[in-house]
Amino acid sequence: MKEIKLHGNSIIIGKDSLEYIKGLQIKRAFIVTGGNSMFKNGAIDRLTNILRDVDAEYELFCKVKKNPSINTVLDAIEKMKEFQPDTVIGIGGGSPIDVAKAAAVFYEYPELDIKNPDNLILPKMRKKVRLIAIPSTSGTGTEVTRASVLTYDDMNLKIGLKCDAFIPDVAVLDAALTLSMPKNIVAETGMDALTHAVECYINKNIDEFTEVLAEGAIKGLIKYLPLSYEYENYEYREKVHIYSTMAGCAFSNVGLGMAHGISHALGGRFDLSHGLLNAIALPYVLLFNSRDREVKQRLDQISRIIGNDIIEEIVNLNKKIGIPLSLKDADLDEDVFLREFEVLSQNSMKGSTRVNPVKVELEDMKKILKAIYYGRLDDLR
Incomplete structure (x- = not known):
């Protein structure tokens, strides 16, 4: 027997797909992204303008680098505890989306110890926060997968943590974001x-x-x-x-x-x-x-x-x-x-x-x- 789950609730494709977010009734959005590219190509401005249009508050977490470590996830979780979001949005390449996925799950389940991957029993679902993935690169597939790939610096190793709760509820495939690659x-x-x-x-x-x-x-x-x-x-x-x-x-x-x-x-x-x-x-x-x-x-x-x-x-x-x-x-x-x-x-x-x-x-x-x-x-x- 095998259970097949191809993605979360929705995959949004077509021109101006980012506009889909307007209909999601977001009140407090925690946005996870990298340092520069999403600002330079206007993606962050587009996203935050949409959130302002629907009177949603937001906070930006812009510390994600290539091959992100678990320490980045822990930093994001601390910010989330202060902000108390109802929605987490990962926008950019695979790294910020992976961090958004992990931060959403470990924020909702604070009893789990991300530092100890060998003994983690991860959950099948989230109940507290919605998770949205907006990829700007075309490769990782993280916008629909059950994995979050993180680097454990003390082990010099990247590990793919896996659970259904990592699957974003919505994947927004707005190809305009890829034009600046x-x-x-x-x-x-x-x-x-x-x-x-x-x-x-x-x-x-x-x-x-x-x-x-x-x-x-x-x-x-x-x-x-x-x-x-x-x-x-x-x-x-x-x-x-x-x-x-x-x-x-x-x-x-x-x-x-x-x-x-x-x-x-x-x-x-x-x-x-x-x-x-x-x-x-x-x-x-x-x-x-x-x-x-x-x-x-x-x-x-x-x-x-x-x-x-x-x-x-x-x-x-x-x-x-x-x-x-x-x-x-x-x-x-x-x-x-x-x-x-x-x-x-x-x-x-x-x-x-x-x-x-x-x-x-x-x-x-x-x-x-x-x-x-x-x-x-x-x-x-």
């Missing part, structure tokens, strides 16, 4: 979405509902991501925005795989974006996983659908959109990589690697990590 962010977040869709598609927990979503997201992202990268065009950005959310709906019910296990381990130690790490790792992981008969059949199937070998297609797509083909090409220092290698190998065995469709031994992981670092795809054939 620089090209490297378009590329990295788009490849994060594609990694979600592909790893979901080959996961052995796949079902008929999520297969259709994952397949559609793969086809759509392969077609529109290079166009979205090349042109600052509303139509292309909206397509990628929607396909990214579709991938999120799919993998949230199925799981991912080793590319995410590796990217979380590396992202917890180095200042490289999650999407970039996924994009670099994905071809290597798929080649390793293709030794499994079922995975090979599914990779062959999606290759026929898109009209080209999927691994070759991803390598070529990375080249088109400026993604380096190895960690070394991403300027990760070799001495640092080798010094951290044992810890990285151990940490890469955790998280999503545990649900990889092919069982991974530590010696396998070491070989895979070295292939990814030096760009030696053929080492995994």
Whole structure:
């Protein structure tokens, strides 16, 4: 038996989707965002003007950085205790939305200790605060998923905390917010979405509902991501925005795989974006996983659908959109990589690697990590 939950109450798409918030009867909104981009592109002004129009009070929490730590969540919770919101709004990239999700849940359940992830029993629902996600990037899928990915600094590790209470009630996909993304962010977040869709598609927990979503997201992202990268065009950005959310709906019910296990381990130690790490790792992981008969059949199937070998297609797509083909090409220092290698190998065995469709031994992981670092795809054939 399996329970499928694709998203919260609503996904809002189409032009001026942000206006939907006017009808939600918000009284006190706690807005979680990053430091600059949402202010520069006018998104915060649009949102706060809407809240003022409906006589809602609001407070801005603008401290969220890339790879946010649990300390950021704790800071947000302290502000929320003072402000007493009825609604939490995460607006921006995956990091502020993940912080908003965690802050909403741990604010409502103060008895839970976020500092002790190994012994957390997380709730299935929120009753006190509404949660709204407004993504400005097209990649994480966090606007519809049951995970909040946070960095535990003392462990040098990113951990995906998971529970149904993290799923936002409303996901607002206003593609106008994506138009200000620089090209490297378009590329990295788009490849994060594609990694979600592909790893979901080959996961052995796949079902008929999520297969259709994952397949559609793969086809759509392969077609529109290079166009979205090349042109600052509303139509292309909206397509990628929607396909990214579709991938999120799919993998949230199925799981991912080793590319995410590796990217979380590396992202917890180095200042490289999650999407970039996924994009670099994905071809290597798929080649390793293709030794499994079922995975090979599914990779062959999606290759026929898109009209080209999927691994070759991803390598070529990375080249088109400026993604380096190895960690070394991403300027990760070799001495640092080798010094951290044992810890990285151990940490890469955790998280999503545990649900990889092919069982991974530590010696396998070491070989895979070295292939990814030096760009030696053929080492995994």
